[in-house]
Amino acid sequence: MSITSAAPALPVEPAPAPAPAAAAGSLLDTRFAKHFVLVCGLVPALLLAIDAKSGSLGVNDVNFAIRSTGMLGLVFLTLTLCITPLRRLTGWTWLIGVRRNIGVYGCLYIAAHFAIFFWFDRDASVGSTLSEIVERVYLWFGTASLVLMIPLALTSTDGMVSRLGKRWKLLHRLTYVAVVCGVIHFYLLVKADTTRPLVFGVLFGGLMLYRLVRGYLDLRAELAQTKEKLAAARKQGARGAKKKKFWSGELRVARIFDETADVKTFRMVNPDGGPLPFEHTAGQYLNISLPIDGKRVGRSYTIASSPTRTAYVEISVKRDGLFSKHLHANIHEGDTVKVGAPAGKFFFAGHEAERVILVAGGVGITPMMAVIRSLTDRCWRGEMYLLFAVRTRADVIFAAELAALQARFANLHVAITLTGDASGSADWTGARGRISKELIQKFIPDLGAPGPVMMCGPEKMMQATRALFVELGVPDARVLEEAFVSPAAAAAGSSGPDPLVMMVEPGAGEAAAGEPATVTFRKASKSAEAPSDQTLLEVAEDCGVEIPFECRSGICGQCKTKLVSGRVTMDVQDALTGADRAKGLVLACQARAATNVVIDA
Ligand SMILES: Cc1cc2nc3c(=O)[nH]c(=O)nc-3n(C[C@H](O)[C@H](O)[C@H](O)COP(=O)(O)OP(=O)(O)OC[C@H]3O[C@@H](n4cnc5c(N)ncnc54)[C@H](O)[C@@H]3O)c2cc1C
Structure with a gap:
């Protein structure tokens, strides 16, 4: 049984702007499908129980019950093996959400199959059961299948999935062996009409063939990607000196966008009209200085736009104190500002790992947005998980854009949780409350997989979330933080x-x-x-x-x-x-x- 704790795409609930409903839809699909599978899986068991109670199972009722449960177990287990190919062929990610339920039903029916055999056919006698197993070759295979399923069932919980990491996937390949044993067991048992076991055999053969072909194609794509990465790294290395060069000068504010009630985005361009005079990596920041009340004041702001957009940089600024209030109130389209860039060691370019986990609180979304924009612009093939905590629905910065990106890029997973009281966001159907262990586990599969956890938000939130990730087995060194410290606040209270x-x-x-x-x-x-x-x-x-x-x-x-x-x-x-x-x-x-x-x- 192959049971994966794949993350359901939690909804990005957009602020008023119209946004694709795909994200919310996919969650609904998953929920519906899970309930559907739960109900459908129970139906045969109920029918069997009703027939058994009313004595309608026929003369050889025990044999009928054994065969039915065995057949059902095999059907459910085979179905779990069909999930991955089906998802890849159709793009229906919600299928992953039901795999575990199907697999667990497979295990339960096989367990019932054995229990009926032991209890009614062998009169609950251990000795008789064992001698029967030793004597009959078809039972060797049935027993092997049953035994193989024990570790699969024991490791099907969320906790085990994240604890075992990559080893979990490896372990759950045993499903294939369990199904082969099950099919042989069935084939040897039926003797006369072998049609049904042969159908299972052909289906299994097809699945194996698909895996082989798919594996070969994936390997080819991976090799091509590695080659591309190496070439890009070589190119980047050659340009390294130029890329890292710190530039300072003037940029012109070309457009100002309102994101939320207290966040504005400032798009800045080269006053000469050419490309930007510097390059950066997604996650880095720039410094702006402005004369305020006769004094030059400087602040840092993450470059929220993607490095792939070489004609402009964007910063998204929350109205807070001296500098940000001045920016919001007094800087207009057409003004020039003094900028120095790039700076910072908090970045993710995509070649570092195959997966990145992004955790943002409030305006701390800016570096995460830069990473997401940059990776989606480049059609990066790794997985992106964004966990975004904000107070109310109206505070979700970039809601519409995130929803649109999520609808287009299946490898972008977004979960937003509202930490404020429910009054302003009564119609919110997504997560609520602070980022918790449960939310992390539900949202992000296989926490042991390599790749950084990048965090940016209020200090307390980052401390608490770091502790959760570490508790869940993520090495502390893999958790990176960016603190939006204001020099004014840092210097507050000190004298000299x-x-x-x-x-x-x-x-x-x-x-x-x-x-x-x-x-x-x-x-x-x-x-x-x-x-x-x-x-x-x-x-x-x-x-x-x-x-x-x-x-x-x-x-x-x-x-x-x-x-x-x-x-x-x-x-x-x-x-x-x-x-x-x-x-x-x-x-x-x-x-x-x-x-x-x-x-x-
Ligand atoms: C690397 C980096 C990236 C950043 N990226 C972003 C970004 O993308 N978007 C963004 O909005 N911000 C970002 N910031 C934060 C930004 O640089 C400013 O710190 C922020 O805008 C606040 O500056 P301010 O001048 O408006 O407020 P300040 O006047 O500096 O005040 C900041 C806070 O401190 C309090 N404070 C100020 N003086 C005192 C005092 N004497 N005593 C007690 N409290 C005081 C204020 O009430 C306010 O809440 C980033 C910071 C860093 C370091």
Whole structure:
């Protein structure tokens, strides 16, 4: 019996915008089909029980019951083997949802077949049953089939599916052996009219042939894909230096879209009309800076558009505090903004694994959307699972687009759960409540399968969800997080000097008049000239000193370095808290030497 805990496509319930009903439809199909199978599977058992009670099973009633249950078991088991080919031929994903029920019925009928034989034919005598089995060859095969089904039945629960991971699939290949044994058992038993066992045999042969052909075609496609990937990786490697290059300059806001009541999308283009002046990988972010009340303020925003769309970048911004409110209220189509990109190590390009699990909370959907847009644009063949938690139905950002993509791409699975109270979303038929272990298990099959779990959302949600995944057996290292930290919030409450000039005394000396200053990297024991147009990070890179960095815009704080002596100036220092400044930390990506300086790098 092949029982798969395949994830039903949970519905993406769109906000008011019209969206394809396919997702919700597929859930309804699955639910209906499951109930239908449950009822249909019970009917023969009920009829048999009624006939047995009224004595209508004929003279040889025990034999009739044994044969009927055996035949039913074989029918149900054969049906489970037909599910995968049928699904692939028809594209009906809901079929996967009923396979387990069919398989379990197969097991139950075979168990009943044996129980009737043991109880009524052998008078519940273990000795007589065993000697009969030893004596009759057809019973060897029947017993083998029965024994093979025990591990299959024991491992048919959701828990076992995720615990065994890939081994589960391997184990459940035993269904084929069980069915072969069942067919031989039937064939040897009937002696005279072998038509029915032969029909099963032919059907089984056809299924095996299908598997062989399909396996061969899949292998060929996989080989072609691997070749393609290698070629792409080689190409990417050749372009690596260019791709990673951090660009900063101006982009023009071409369009602004309202996504929800408090989220707007800003589409930005190259002011010259050409392609974007930088490349990024799905999940990375950009930095924007704007003059607000006479001060330049910077913030990071995930690039929500796909890297395949080289004519524009989009960011989707939730109205929150200083910067986002300013963006929503004061930035209009046609305005230009200062941007630096790309930055960030939270990304998924598709070649890393065959599956990606995306977990988003609220506006944390943006990196997930970038990944989904990019992978669907490229017709990626792996599986995408998006688990999206939002407060109310009206807060579902990108609802219509997700529904449309889900309708087109069978490998995109979306589950949305509403965490707010039901008042605003009474007609919601999807999941409710916070992301739970049950929801994860129901939605994502085989949690042991390789591939990252990418999470972005409120910190508490990410902590709790990480713990659930780890509890379900996903290695902690496979769970990646992106935190939408605001520099203003991070610095809140801290105090300290607030200079754009950082100075630590005693100074390392003024540079000679007209000469560039010198920077000394204390740990690396290296010194270099530091021209006034170069940041300390750029000088370090030129002379091979490693300083970690990410956004290169003074926002993320990755390049914080201690200024041992001397004076530097910094255009932006958002990532420095008062405590950092009091300790003499500077941002290497922003700091320019105003005197000879020594830094702790
Ligand atoms: C890598 C990265 C990617 C991001 N991507 C996105 C994205 O795609 N979309 C998006 O909307 N956002 C994103 N963000 C968040 C974004 O950068 C901003 O942090 C966010 O827009 C809030 O900035 P703000 O200036 O509007 O609010 P801020 O003024 O910075 O305030 C942020 C929050 O802190 C609170 N706060 C501010 N000052 C204080 C204080 N002194 N004391 C107590 N609380 C305070 C505010 O009430 C507010 O709730 C991302 C962040 C990072 C780091």
